[in-house]
Amino acid sequence: MRKVCRYSFYDIIRSKWLVSYTAFFFILSVALFWLTPDFSKVMVSIMNIILVLVPLVATMFGIMYFYNAREFTELLLSQPLRRRDIFLGQYLAVAGSLSCAFLFGVGIPFVFFGIFKSPVIFDFASILLIGIMLSFIFSAISFLIALRNENKIKGFGIAIFVWLFFAIIYDGLFILLLSFFSDYPLENVALAGIIGNPIDLSRILILLKLDISVLLGYTGAVFHKALGASAGILIAFSILLAWIVVPVWRIVKVSSTRDY
Amino acid sequence: MNPRLQITELHKSFGKLKVLDRFDLDLDQPGITAILGPNGSGKTTLIKSILGMVLPDQGEIRVMGEDIKGKHFYREHIDYLPQIARFPENLHVHEVIEMVKNLRKKPAQDAEMISFFELEDQLEKKLGQLSGGTRQKINLVLACMFDSPIMILDEPTAGLDPVAVLKLKQLLNREKAKGKLILITTHIMSFVEEMSDRLVFLLNGKVLVNETLPDLKSTYGEKSVEQIIADLMQGIPPDTNDQPSINGHKKDIDQNSYTTSESLKK
Numbered sequence: 001m002r003k004v005c006r007y008s009f010y011d012i013i014r015s016k017w018l019v020s021y022t023a024f025f026f027i028l029s030v031a032l033f034w035l036t037p038d039f040s041k042v043m044v045s046i047m048n049i050i051l052v053l054v055p056l057v058a059t060m061f062g063i064m065y066f067y068n069a070r071e072f073t074e075l076l077l078s079q080p081l082r083r084r085d086i087f088l089g090q091y092l093a094v095a096g097s098l099s100c101a102f103l104f105g106v107g108i109p110f111v112f113f114g115i116f117k118s119p120v121i122f123d124f125a126s127i128l129l130i131g132i133m134l135s136f137i138f139s140a141i142s143f144l145i146a147l148r149n150e151n152k153i154k155g156f157g158i159a160i161f162v163w164l165f166f167a168i169i170y171d172g173l174f175i176l177l178l179s180f181f182s183d184y185p186l187e188n189v190a191l192a193g194i195i196g197n198p199i200d201l202s203r204i205l206i207l208l209k210l211d212i213s214v215l216l217g218y219t220g221a222v223f224h225k226a227l228g229a230s231a232g233i234l235i236a237f238s239i240l241l242a243w244i245v246v247p248v249w250r251i252v253k254v255s256s257t258r259d260y
Numbered sequence: 261m262n263p264r265l266q267i268t269e270l271h272k273s274f275g276k277l278k279v280l281d282r283f284d285l286d287l288d289q290p291g292i293t294a295i296l297g298p299n300g301s302g303k304t305t306l307i308k309s310i311l312g313m314v315l316p317d318q319g320e321i322r323v324m325g326e327d328i329k330g331k332h333f334y335r336e337h338i339d340y341l342p343q344i345a346r347f348p349e350n351l352h353v354h355e356v357i358e359m360v361k362n363l364r365k366k367p368a369q370d371a372e373m374i375s376f377f378e379l380e381d382q383l384e385k386k387l388g389q390l391s392g393g394t395r396q397k398i399n400l401v402l403a404c405m406f407d408s409p410i411m412i413l414d415e416p417t418a419g420l421d422p423v424a425v426l427k428l429k430q431l432l433n434r435e436k437a438k439g440k441l442i443l444i445t446t447h448i449m450s451f452v453e454e455m456s457d458r459l460v461f462l463l464n465g466k467v468l469v470n471e472t473l474p475d476l477k478s479t480y481g482e483k484s485v486e487q488i489i490a491d492l493m494q495g496i497p498p499d500t501n502d503q504p505s506i507n508g509h510k511k512d513i514d515q516n517s518y519t520t521s522e523s524l525k526k
Contacts, residue, residue: 007359011348071346078340079363080312095512237423259274260313 004076004089005096012065012097020100025105033113037122040145040210043127045207046106050131051199054139058098061217063144063159065094067152077260087143087255091248095139099132106131126209130202133240135197138163140247142178147254170197198243205236263288263322264337264410264441265310269461270319272305272465274275281465283319291457292432294446298493301462303445307412313338324409336364341403343414345395349388350354353379353398356387358404373401377427392419404431411442417451429455449486459485461492468492 032042066073069090076086107128109180117126142159149155162255174193178186194200199210204223263286264427270283279302287293297303300524310321312335319326347356361368373374374380377397382390390398396419403413416432417425432455436442446452452459459476461469469476469492473485480498482489491498 003359003362007351007355008348010355011350014350069348071342071344072343072348074313075340075347075360076363077337078335078342079360081363082332112418253458257315259306259315 001085001089001092004081004086005092008069008090008093009097012093017061018037018097018101021061024106027103027227029106029109033109037108037113039113039115039118039124041118042110043124043210045147047054047127047203050102050106050127051203052104052167054098054134055165055167055199058095058135058138059142059159059163060156061098062091062094062139063146063155066090066143066146067155074260083255084252087147087251088248091139091143091251093142098135102131102135103128123210125246127206127246130240132166133244134198134202137240137243137247140244140251144247144254147251147258150197166197171200174200175218187222187226191226191243194223195239198240199238201236201243205233208232208236262272264324265443266311266322266325267306268320268322269310270306270321271317272309275468276407279465280309280316280319283465283467285460287443287460288442291460292442292444292455292457293458293460294444295460295462296445296452296489297462297468302465304414304520305465306462307352307414307443307445307477309377310412311335311338320383336366337408337410338458339403339408339411341399341411341413341416343418345392345397345399345419347387349386351387352383353385353387353390354383357401357405361405364406366406366509367414369399370404370405373405377401377424379409393421393424396420397424397490400428400431400525404435407438409440411440411443413444415445415446416444417448420444425451449484449489455486455519456485461489493502 003140029042029046032045036042073086073090077083110124115121118124142160145157145162149158174190177193178190181189194204208224223236226232265287269284270280271278272280279300283302283306285306295303295306303468305314309316310323310328311317312332318506322328324337326334330335334443351359357370357374358501361370374383378401379394379397379401382394387395399438400416403411416428420428432442436457444452444456453473456473458464458472459469476485476488478485480491483491490496
Protein backbone atom coordinates (compact mmCIF):
# COMPACT_ATOMS: atom_id res chain seq x y z
CA MET A 1 0.00 0.00 0.00
CA ARG A 2 2.80 2.39 0.91
CA LYS A 3 4.51 1.96 -2.47
CA VAL A 4 1.32 2.55 -4.44
CA CYS A 5 0.52 5.53 -2.23
CA ARG A 6 4.02 7.01 -2.56
CA TYR A 7 4.17 6.96 -6.37
CA SER A 8 0.55 8.08 -6.79
CA PHE A 9 1.30 10.93 -4.37
CA TYR A 10 4.37 11.97 -6.43
CA ASP A 11 2.15 12.00 -9.52
CA ILE A 12 -0.64 14.07 -7.96
CA ILE A 13 1.48 16.71 -6.22
CA ARG A 14 3.05 17.57 -9.57
CA SER A 15 -0.30 18.08 -11.29
CA LYS A 16 -1.38 21.59 -12.29
CA TRP A 17 -4.74 21.03 -10.62
CA LEU A 18 -3.19 20.58 -7.23
CA VAL A 19 -0.82 23.52 -7.66
CA SER A 20 -3.80 25.71 -8.61
CA TYR A 21 -5.76 24.46 -5.58
CA THR A 22 -2.87 25.36 -3.25
CA ALA A 23 -2.45 28.74 -4.95
CA PHE A 24 -6.16 29.50 -4.59
CA PHE A 25 -6.14 29.02 -0.82
CA PHE A 26 -2.88 30.93 -0.53
CA ILE A 27 -4.18 33.93 -2.46
CA LEU A 28 -7.54 33.80 -0.66
CA SER A 29 -5.92 33.80 2.79
CA VAL A 30 -3.53 36.61 1.89
CA ALA A 31 -6.43 38.63 0.43
CA LEU A 32 -8.49 38.18 3.61
CA PHE A 33 -5.56 39.28 5.77
CA TRP A 34 -5.17 42.27 3.52
CA LEU A 35 -8.80 43.19 4.25
CA THR A 36 -8.57 42.65 8.01
CA PRO A 37 -5.70 41.67 10.31
CA ASP A 38 -8.15 40.08 12.80
CA PHE A 39 -7.45 36.33 12.92
CA SER A 40 -10.95 35.42 14.13
CA LYS A 41 -12.65 37.29 11.29
CA VAL A 42 -10.34 35.77 8.69
CA MET A 43 -10.98 32.32 10.14
CA VAL A 44 -14.77 32.68 9.99
CA SER A 45 -14.60 33.95 6.41
CA ILE A 46 -12.25 31.19 5.33
CA MET A 47 -14.33 28.58 7.15
CA ASN A 48 -17.34 29.28 4.96
CA ILE A 49 -15.26 28.84 1.81
CA ILE A 50 -13.59 25.69 3.15
CA LEU A 51 -16.94 24.08 3.96
CA VAL A 52 -18.09 24.43 0.35
CA LEU A 53 -14.89 24.26 -1.67
CA VAL A 54 -12.96 21.46 0.05
CA PRO A 55 -15.78 18.90 -0.40
CA LEU A 56 -16.31 20.02 -4.01
CA VAL A 57 -12.65 19.75 -4.97
CA ALA A 58 -12.16 16.47 -3.09
CA THR A 59 -15.20 14.92 -4.79
CA MET A 60 -14.30 16.10 -8.29
CA PHE A 61 -10.57 15.47 -8.01
CA GLY A 62 -11.11 12.03 -6.47
CA ILE A 63 -13.44 10.85 -9.19
CA MET A 64 -11.32 12.39 -11.95
CA TYR A 65 -8.19 10.71 -10.61
CA PHE A 66 -9.89 7.33 -10.31
CA TYR A 67 -11.19 7.35 -13.88
CA ASN A 68 -7.95 8.76 -15.32
CA ALA A 69 -5.86 6.15 -13.55
CA ARG A 70 -7.91 3.24 -14.92
CA GLU A 71 -5.15 1.77 -17.10
CA PHE A 72 -2.56 2.38 -14.40
CA THR A 73 -4.83 0.61 -11.91
CA GLU A 74 -5.04 -2.35 -14.32
CA LEU A 75 -1.25 -2.44 -14.45
CA LEU A 76 -1.17 -2.50 -10.64
CA LEU A 77 -3.85 -5.19 -10.52
CA SER A 78 -1.64 -7.43 -12.67
CA GLN A 79 1.14 -7.17 -10.07
CA PRO A 80 1.35 -9.40 -6.99
CA LEU A 81 -0.58 -6.94 -4.83
CA ARG A 82 -3.78 -7.15 -2.81
CA ARG A 83 -6.66 -5.15 -4.26
CA ARG A 84 -7.10 -3.52 -0.88
CA ASP A 85 -3.53 -2.20 -0.97
CA ILE A 86 -3.95 -0.78 -4.46
CA PHE A 87 -7.17 1.13 -3.79
CA LEU A 88 -6.29 2.26 -0.29
CA GLY A 89 -2.88 3.37 -1.56
CA GLN A 90 -4.48 5.45 -4.31
CA TYR A 91 -7.12 6.84 -1.95
CA LEU A 92 -4.55 7.88 0.63
CA ALA A 93 -2.50 9.53 -2.12
CA VAL A 94 -5.49 11.56 -3.33
CA ALA A 95 -6.76 12.52 0.12
CA GLY A 96 -3.24 13.11 1.42
CA SER A 97 -2.17 15.34 -1.46
CA LEU A 98 -5.38 17.39 -1.28
CA SER A 99 -4.85 17.78 2.46
CA CYS A 100 -1.26 18.93 1.91
CA ALA A 101 -2.39 21.45 -0.70
CA PHE A 102 -5.00 22.83 1.70
CA LEU A 103 -2.60 22.80 4.63
CA PHE A 104 0.12 24.73 2.81
CA GLY A 105 -2.30 27.03 0.95
CA VAL A 106 -4.02 28.19 4.13
CA GLY A 107 -1.24 27.51 6.64
CA ILE A 108 1.62 29.53 5.12
CA PRO A 109 -0.24 32.91 5.09
CA PHE A 110 -1.45 32.36 8.67
CA VAL A 111 2.08 31.54 9.81
CA PHE A 112 3.41 34.54 7.92
CA PHE A 113 0.86 36.84 9.57
CA GLY A 114 1.82 35.51 13.03
CA ILE A 115 -0.67 32.79 14.03
CA PHE A 116 1.94 31.21 16.31
CA LYS A 117 1.93 34.33 18.50
CA SER A 118 -1.87 34.50 18.58
CA PRO A 119 -4.12 33.02 21.30
CA VAL A 120 -6.43 31.58 18.62
CA ILE A 121 -3.86 29.09 17.33
CA PHE A 122 -5.90 26.11 18.55
CA ASP A 123 -9.02 27.42 16.82
CA PHE A 124 -6.99 27.72 13.64
CA ALA A 125 -5.66 24.18 14.13
CA SER A 126 -9.23 22.92 14.40
CA ILE A 127 -10.10 24.62 11.08
CA LEU A 128 -7.10 22.93 9.46
CA LEU A 129 -8.13 19.60 10.95
CA ILE A 130 -11.68 19.99 9.62
CA GLY A 131 -10.37 20.86 6.14
CA ILE A 132 -8.21 17.73 6.17
CA MET A 133 -11.07 15.55 7.43
CA LEU A 134 -13.41 16.87 4.74
CA SER A 135 -10.74 16.09 2.11
CA PHE A 136 -10.54 12.51 3.39
CA ILE A 137 -14.35 12.12 3.66
CA PHE A 138 -15.22 13.40 0.20
CA SER A 139 -12.28 11.68 -1.56
CA ALA A 140 -13.52 8.41 -0.04
CA ILE A 141 -17.08 9.08 -1.18
CA SER A 142 -15.86 9.92 -4.70
CA PHE A 143 -13.75 6.72 -4.86
CA LEU A 144 -16.77 4.74 -3.79
CA ILE A 145 -18.93 6.37 -6.48
CA ALA A 146 -16.28 5.67 -9.14
CA LEU A 147 -15.87 2.07 -7.99
CA ARG A 148 -19.60 1.48 -8.27
CA ASN A 149 -20.04 3.24 -11.63
CA GLU A 150 -17.94 2.24 -14.60
CA ASN A 151 -19.68 4.83 -16.74
CA LYS A 152 -17.73 8.06 -16.27
CA ILE A 153 -20.58 10.42 -17.13
CA LYS A 154 -22.85 8.70 -14.64
CA GLY A 155 -20.09 8.69 -12.03
CA PHE A 156 -19.42 12.42 -12.45
CA GLY A 157 -23.16 13.14 -12.37
CA ILE A 158 -23.62 11.25 -9.11
CA ALA A 159 -20.52 12.89 -7.60
CA ILE A 160 -21.77 16.39 -8.41
CA PHE A 161 -25.18 15.54 -7.02
CA VAL A 162 -23.69 14.15 -3.81
CA TRP A 163 -21.72 17.34 -3.27
CA LEU A 164 -24.75 19.49 -4.13
CA PHE A 165 -26.88 17.42 -1.78
CA PHE A 166 -24.57 17.79 1.22
CA ALA A 167 -23.53 21.39 0.53
CA ILE A 168 -26.91 22.89 -0.43
CA ILE A 169 -29.95 20.60 -0.81
CA TYR A 170 -29.60 18.92 2.60
CA ASP A 171 -29.89 22.21 4.48
CA GLY A 172 -32.92 23.23 2.44
CA LEU A 173 -34.69 19.93 3.09
CA PHE A 174 -33.78 20.17 6.74
CA ILE A 175 -35.20 23.66 7.14
CA LEU A 176 -38.36 22.59 5.30
CA LEU A 177 -38.74 19.62 7.61
CA LEU A 178 -38.23 21.73 10.71
CA SER A 179 -40.70 24.39 9.59
CA PHE A 180 -43.37 21.84 8.61
CA PHE A 181 -43.18 20.15 11.98
CA SER A 182 -42.42 23.24 14.04
CA ASP A 183 -45.24 22.40 16.48
CA TYR A 184 -43.46 19.22 17.52
CA PRO A 185 -40.32 18.81 19.62
CA LEU A 186 -37.64 18.31 16.98
CA GLU A 187 -34.44 18.33 18.99
CA ASN A 188 -33.67 14.67 18.42
CA VAL A 189 -34.55 14.87 14.73
CA ALA A 190 -32.31 17.89 14.40
CA LEU A 191 -29.44 16.08 16.12
CA ALA A 192 -29.84 13.05 13.85
CA GLY A 193 -30.00 15.38 10.86
CA ILE A 194 -26.65 16.96 11.69
CA ILE A 195 -24.98 13.57 11.98
CA GLY A 196 -26.17 12.74 8.46
CA ASN A 197 -24.23 15.57 6.85
CA PRO A 198 -20.46 15.89 7.33
CA ILE A 199 -20.46 19.49 6.08
CA ASP A 200 -23.04 20.60 8.68
CA LEU A 201 -21.21 18.65 11.30
CA SER A 202 -17.94 20.37 10.40
CA ARG A 203 -19.59 23.78 10.52
CA ILE A 204 -20.94 23.12 13.99
CA LEU A 205 -17.66 21.67 15.18
CA ILE A 206 -15.78 24.79 14.11
CA LEU A 207 -18.39 27.15 15.54
CA LEU A 208 -18.43 25.30 18.85
CA LYS A 209 -14.66 25.54 18.94
CA LEU A 210 -14.67 29.22 18.01
CA ASP A 211 -17.56 29.74 20.43
CA ILE A 212 -19.53 31.87 17.97
CA SER A 213 -23.03 31.02 19.14
CA VAL A 214 -24.62 33.67 16.94
CA LEU A 215 -23.61 31.70 13.85
CA LEU A 216 -24.61 28.31 15.18
CA GLY A 217 -28.18 28.45 13.92
CA TYR A 218 -30.98 26.22 15.17
CA THR A 219 -29.26 22.87 14.70
CA GLY A 220 -26.02 24.11 16.17
CA ALA A 221 -27.88 25.55 19.16
CA VAL A 222 -29.63 22.21 19.70
CA PHE A 223 -26.28 20.48 19.46
CA HIS A 224 -24.73 22.91 21.90
CA LYS A 225 -27.64 22.66 24.34
CA ALA A 226 -27.89 18.86 24.17
CA LEU A 227 -24.23 18.06 24.45
CA GLY A 228 -22.41 21.12 25.72
CA ALA A 229 -19.34 22.55 24.00
CA SER A 230 -16.69 20.00 25.04
CA ALA A 231 -18.79 16.87 24.68
CA GLY A 232 -20.27 18.32 21.47
CA ILE A 233 -16.82 18.80 19.96
CA LEU A 234 -15.76 15.30 20.94
CA ILE A 235 -18.91 13.67 19.58
CA ALA A 236 -18.87 15.72 16.37
CA PHE A 237 -15.24 14.80 15.85
CA SER A 238 -15.97 11.08 16.40
CA ILE A 239 -18.85 11.16 13.92
CA LEU A 240 -16.64 12.88 11.35
CA LEU A 241 -14.10 10.09 11.86
CA ALA A 242 -16.90 7.59 11.22
CA TRP A 243 -17.64 9.48 7.98
CA ILE A 244 -14.09 8.56 6.90
CA VAL A 245 -13.98 5.02 8.27
CA VAL A 246 -17.30 3.80 6.83
CA PRO A 247 -16.69 4.87 3.17
CA VAL A 248 -13.11 3.55 3.36
CA TRP A 249 -14.40 0.22 4.65
CA ARG A 250 -16.89 0.20 1.74
CA ILE A 251 -14.03 0.95 -0.72
CA VAL A 252 -12.21 -2.15 0.56
CA LYS A 253 -15.38 -4.28 0.30
CA VAL A 254 -16.55 -3.05 -3.10
CA SER A 255 -13.07 -3.18 -4.66
CA SER A 256 -12.62 -6.80 -3.59
CA THR A 257 -15.73 -8.03 -5.37
CA ARG A 258 -15.93 -6.05 -8.62
CA ASP A 259 -14.48 -6.84 -12.04
CA TYR A 260 -11.99 -4.60 -13.82
CA MET B 261 3.11 -32.37 -12.96
CA ASN B 262 0.43 -29.70 -13.30
CA PRO B 263 0.35 -27.59 -16.45
CA ARG B 264 1.46 -24.01 -15.98
CA LEU B 265 -2.00 -22.77 -16.80
CA GLN B 266 -5.05 -24.89 -16.11
CA ILE B 267 -8.57 -23.57 -16.55
CA THR B 268 -11.48 -25.83 -15.66
CA GLU B 269 -15.21 -25.30 -16.16
CA LEU B 270 -14.91 -21.51 -16.05
CA HIS B 271 -18.13 -19.51 -16.17
CA LYS B 272 -18.42 -15.77 -16.36
CA SER B 273 -21.46 -13.67 -17.17
CA PHE B 274 -21.90 -9.92 -17.21
CA GLY B 275 -25.58 -9.49 -16.49
CA LYS B 276 -27.40 -11.68 -19.00
CA LEU B 277 -24.39 -11.87 -21.30
CA LYS B 278 -22.59 -15.18 -20.93
CA VAL B 279 -18.96 -14.44 -21.82
CA LEU B 280 -17.20 -17.64 -20.73
CA ASP B 281 -19.26 -20.80 -20.69
CA ARG B 282 -17.88 -24.03 -19.22
CA PHE B 283 -14.49 -22.94 -20.47
CA ASP B 284 -11.66 -25.48 -20.31
CA LEU B 285 -8.09 -24.86 -21.35
CA ASP B 286 -4.76 -26.36 -20.29
CA LEU B 287 -1.58 -24.75 -21.52
CA ASP B 288 1.92 -25.83 -20.71
CA GLN B 289 3.72 -26.08 -24.02
CA PRO B 290 6.66 -23.68 -24.22
CA GLY B 291 6.34 -21.16 -27.01
CA ILE B 292 3.89 -18.59 -28.25
CA THR B 293 0.18 -19.29 -28.12
CA ALA B 294 -2.02 -16.85 -29.98
CA ILE B 295 -5.45 -16.38 -28.43
CA LEU B 296 -7.78 -15.29 -31.18
CA GLY B 297 -11.46 -14.77 -31.66
CA PRO B 298 -13.98 -12.20 -32.82
CA ASN B 299 -14.94 -9.23 -30.67
CA GLY B 300 -16.92 -10.40 -27.67
CA SER B 301 -15.62 -13.96 -27.85
CA GLY B 302 -14.18 -13.78 -24.33
CA LYS B 303 -10.46 -13.16 -24.99
CA THR B 304 -10.14 -10.17 -22.67
CA THR B 305 -12.33 -11.78 -20.00
CA LEU B 306 -10.13 -14.89 -20.17
CA ILE B 307 -6.92 -12.90 -19.75
CA LYS B 308 -8.39 -10.75 -16.99
CA SER B 309 -9.65 -13.86 -15.21
CA ILE B 310 -6.16 -15.37 -15.27
CA LEU B 311 -4.79 -12.12 -13.81
CA GLY B 312 -7.50 -11.96 -11.15
CA MET B 313 -9.01 -8.71 -12.48
CA VAL B 314 -12.25 -10.45 -13.42
CA LEU B 315 -13.70 -12.78 -10.80
CA PRO B 316 -15.26 -15.89 -12.38
CA ASP B 317 -18.76 -16.98 -11.36
CA GLN B 318 -17.72 -20.65 -11.24
CA GLY B 319 -14.79 -22.81 -12.17
CA GLU B 320 -11.14 -22.94 -11.31
CA ILE B 321 -7.96 -21.39 -12.61
CA ARG B 322 -4.61 -22.82 -11.61
CA VAL B 323 -1.38 -21.01 -12.32
CA MET B 324 1.77 -23.08 -11.77
CA GLY B 325 -0.44 -25.62 -10.05
CA GLU B 326 -1.91 -23.14 -7.53
CA ASP B 327 -5.61 -22.29 -7.38
CA ILE B 328 -5.64 -18.50 -7.78
CA LYS B 329 -8.96 -17.81 -6.05
CA GLY B 330 -8.45 -15.09 -3.46
CA LYS B 331 -4.67 -15.11 -3.99
CA HIS B 332 -2.33 -12.46 -5.32
CA PHE B 333 1.22 -13.80 -4.95
CA TYR B 334 0.79 -16.09 -7.97
CA ARG B 335 1.07 -13.00 -10.20
CA GLU B 336 4.82 -13.12 -9.49
CA HIS B 337 4.82 -15.86 -12.13
CA ILE B 338 3.10 -13.74 -14.78
CA ASP B 339 4.42 -10.84 -16.83
CA TYR B 340 1.54 -8.89 -18.33
CA LEU B 341 1.48 -6.31 -21.10
CA PRO B 342 -1.81 -4.35 -21.00
CA GLN B 343 -3.41 -3.30 -24.25
CA ILE B 344 -3.41 0.42 -23.50
CA ALA B 345 -0.18 2.00 -22.33
CA ARG B 346 -1.28 4.86 -20.09
CA PHE B 347 0.66 5.76 -16.99
CA PRO B 348 0.46 8.55 -14.38
CA GLU B 349 1.27 11.59 -16.51
CA ASN B 350 3.39 13.45 -13.99
CA LEU B 351 5.72 10.58 -13.12
CA HIS B 352 9.09 10.29 -14.84
CA VAL B 353 9.84 7.20 -16.90
CA HIS B 354 12.50 6.00 -14.45
CA GLU B 355 10.05 6.40 -11.54
CA VAL B 356 7.41 4.14 -13.03
CA ILE B 357 10.07 1.50 -13.81
CA GLU B 358 11.39 1.76 -10.23
CA MET B 359 7.86 1.49 -8.89
CA VAL B 360 7.07 -1.75 -10.73
CA LYS B 361 10.50 -3.10 -9.73
CA ASN B 362 9.72 -2.26 -6.10
CA LEU B 363 6.36 -4.01 -6.27
CA ARG B 364 8.01 -7.34 -7.09
CA LYS B 365 10.74 -8.56 -4.86
CA LYS B 366 12.77 -10.27 -7.55
CA PRO B 367 15.61 -9.30 -9.84
CA ALA B 368 14.71 -7.26 -12.91
CA GLN B 369 16.56 -6.79 -16.18
CA ASP B 370 15.38 -3.21 -16.54
CA ALA B 371 18.71 -1.74 -17.69
CA GLU B 372 19.02 -4.39 -20.39
CA MET B 373 15.44 -3.84 -21.59
CA ILE B 374 15.84 -0.04 -21.59
CA SER B 375 18.92 -0.35 -23.74
CA PHE B 376 17.24 -2.99 -25.98
CA PHE B 377 14.40 -0.57 -26.79
CA GLU B 378 16.83 2.41 -26.87
CA LEU B 379 14.97 4.34 -24.18
CA GLU B 380 17.98 5.77 -22.33
CA ASP B 381 17.18 9.34 -23.46
CA GLN B 382 13.57 9.08 -22.31
CA LEU B 383 14.19 8.13 -18.66
CA GLU B 384 14.06 11.68 -17.27
CA LYS B 385 10.96 12.64 -19.25
CA LYS B 386 7.48 12.75 -17.81
CA LEU B 387 5.23 9.96 -19.05
CA GLY B 388 2.63 12.51 -20.18
CA GLN B 389 5.13 13.95 -22.68
CA LEU B 390 5.78 10.69 -24.53
CA SER B 391 4.35 9.55 -27.86
CA GLY B 392 2.07 6.51 -28.04
CA GLY B 393 4.84 4.36 -29.51
CA THR B 394 7.34 5.30 -26.79
CA ARG B 395 4.72 4.61 -24.12
CA GLN B 396 4.19 1.17 -25.64
CA LYS B 397 7.95 0.55 -25.46
CA ILE B 398 7.88 1.49 -21.75
CA ASN B 399 4.93 -0.86 -21.42
CA LEU B 400 7.07 -3.62 -22.97
CA VAL B 401 9.99 -2.86 -20.65
CA LEU B 402 7.68 -3.14 -17.63
CA ALA B 403 6.16 -6.37 -18.91
CA CYS B 404 9.39 -8.08 -19.97
CA MET B 405 11.92 -7.02 -17.32
CA PHE B 406 11.11 -9.93 -15.01
CA ASP B 407 12.03 -13.45 -15.93
CA SER B 408 8.63 -15.03 -15.26
CA PRO B 409 7.58 -18.42 -16.65
CA ILE B 410 4.32 -17.04 -18.12
CA MET B 411 3.93 -13.94 -20.30
CA ILE B 412 0.59 -12.48 -21.36
CA LEU B 413 0.78 -9.82 -24.05
CA ASP B 414 -2.38 -8.00 -25.09
CA GLU B 415 -1.91 -6.43 -28.56
CA PRO B 416 1.87 -6.09 -28.16
CA THR B 417 2.46 -4.44 -31.56
CA ALA B 418 -0.02 -1.59 -30.99
CA GLY B 419 1.58 1.75 -31.83
CA LEU B 420 5.04 0.34 -32.51
CA ASP B 421 7.10 1.43 -35.52
CA PRO B 422 8.56 -1.31 -37.82
CA VAL B 423 11.96 -1.20 -36.10
CA ALA B 424 10.34 -1.68 -32.71
CA VAL B 425 8.18 -4.52 -34.06
CA LEU B 426 11.35 -6.26 -35.27
CA LYS B 427 12.89 -5.81 -31.84
CA LEU B 428 9.74 -7.18 -30.23
CA LYS B 429 9.95 -10.27 -32.43
CA GLN B 430 13.61 -10.75 -31.46
CA LEU B 431 12.66 -10.42 -27.83
CA LEU B 432 9.80 -12.89 -28.11
CA ASN B 433 12.02 -15.45 -29.86
CA ARG B 434 14.58 -15.04 -27.09
CA GLU B 435 11.96 -15.50 -24.35
CA LYS B 436 10.47 -18.46 -26.22
CA ALA B 437 13.89 -20.11 -26.30
CA LYS B 438 13.91 -19.93 -22.47
CA GLY B 439 10.88 -22.24 -22.47
CA LYS B 440 8.34 -19.62 -21.39
CA LEU B 441 4.63 -19.96 -21.96
CA ILE B 442 3.74 -16.83 -23.92
CA LEU B 443 0.11 -15.90 -24.60
CA ILE B 444 -0.60 -13.22 -27.17
CA THR B 445 -3.79 -11.61 -28.35
CA THR B 446 -3.60 -9.62 -31.54
CA HIS B 447 -5.60 -8.76 -34.62
CA ILE B 448 -2.54 -8.79 -36.86
CA MET B 449 -2.66 -12.20 -38.52
CA SER B 450 0.74 -11.87 -40.22
CA PHE B 451 2.24 -11.51 -36.73
CA VAL B 452 0.38 -14.64 -35.58
CA GLU B 453 1.52 -16.56 -38.66
CA GLU B 454 5.14 -15.58 -38.19
CA MET B 455 5.45 -15.86 -34.42
CA SER B 456 2.93 -18.35 -33.04
CA ASP B 457 3.47 -22.00 -32.30
CA ARG B 458 -0.09 -22.69 -31.22
CA LEU B 459 -3.44 -21.12 -31.88
CA VAL B 460 -6.39 -21.03 -29.49
CA PHE B 461 -9.54 -19.78 -31.15
CA LEU B 462 -12.44 -18.69 -28.96
CA LEU B 463 -16.03 -18.34 -30.05
CA ASN B 464 -18.92 -17.45 -27.80
CA GLY B 465 -16.99 -18.13 -24.63
CA LYS B 466 -15.68 -21.57 -25.59
CA VAL B 467 -12.47 -22.95 -27.05
CA LEU B 468 -13.24 -23.85 -30.64
CA VAL B 469 -9.70 -24.68 -31.70
CA ASN B 470 -6.59 -25.46 -29.70
CA GLU B 471 -4.01 -26.69 -32.21
CA THR B 472 -0.42 -26.16 -33.15
CA LEU B 473 -0.04 -24.04 -36.26
CA PRO B 474 1.30 -26.90 -38.46
CA ASP B 475 -1.60 -29.17 -37.39
CA LEU B 476 -4.11 -26.46 -38.13
CA LYS B 477 -2.59 -25.79 -41.53
CA SER B 478 -2.65 -29.45 -42.44
CA THR B 479 -6.34 -29.61 -41.47
CA TYR B 480 -7.16 -26.50 -43.45
CA GLY B 481 -5.06 -27.37 -46.49
CA GLU B 482 -2.18 -24.90 -46.22
CA LYS B 483 -4.35 -21.81 -46.16
CA SER B 484 -2.95 -18.65 -44.58
CA VAL B 485 -3.77 -18.07 -40.89
CA GLU B 486 -5.84 -15.08 -41.94
CA GLN B 487 -7.94 -17.28 -44.22
CA ILE B 488 -8.26 -20.01 -41.59
CA ILE B 489 -9.43 -17.49 -39.00
CA ALA B 490 -11.87 -15.98 -41.47
CA ASP B 491 -13.21 -19.50 -42.19
CA LEU B 492 -13.54 -20.23 -38.48
CA MET B 493 -15.37 -16.97 -37.84
CA GLN B 494 -17.76 -17.68 -40.67
CA GLY B 495 -18.27 -21.31 -39.69
CA ILE B 496 -16.82 -22.59 -42.95
CA PRO B 497 -15.51 -26.15 -42.43
CA PRO B 498 -12.11 -27.35 -43.72
CA ASP B 499 -11.89 -27.91 -47.53
CA THR B 500 -12.12 -31.69 -47.59
CA ASN B 501 -15.48 -33.12 -46.61
CA ASP B 502 -14.04 -36.28 -45.04
CA GLN B 503 -11.83 -34.26 -42.69
CA PRO B 504 -12.89 -34.71 -39.06
CA SER B 505 -14.23 -31.60 -37.43
CA ILE B 506 -11.66 -29.68 -35.45
CA ASN B 507 -11.67 -30.87 -31.86
CA GLY B 508 -15.16 -32.18 -32.53
CA HIS B 509 -16.49 -28.61 -32.44
CA LYS B 510 -17.99 -28.41 -35.92
CA LYS B 511 -21.44 -28.76 -34.44
CA ASP B 512 -20.73 -25.74 -32.26
CA ILE B 513 -19.84 -23.69 -35.31
CA ASP B 514 -23.00 -24.63 -37.13
CA GLN B 515 -25.14 -23.82 -34.13
CA ASN B 516 -23.43 -20.58 -33.57
CA SER B 517 -25.41 -17.43 -33.87
CA TYR B 518 -22.27 -15.52 -34.72
CA THR B 519 -21.59 -14.76 -38.41
CA THR B 520 -22.18 -18.15 -39.96
CA SER B 521 -21.93 -18.67 -43.71
CA GLU B 522 -25.70 -18.90 -43.77
CA SER B 523 -26.20 -15.61 -42.00
CA LEU B 524 -23.70 -14.03 -44.36
CA LYS B 525 -25.79 -15.11 -47.35
CA LYS B 526 -28.77 -13.36 -45.82
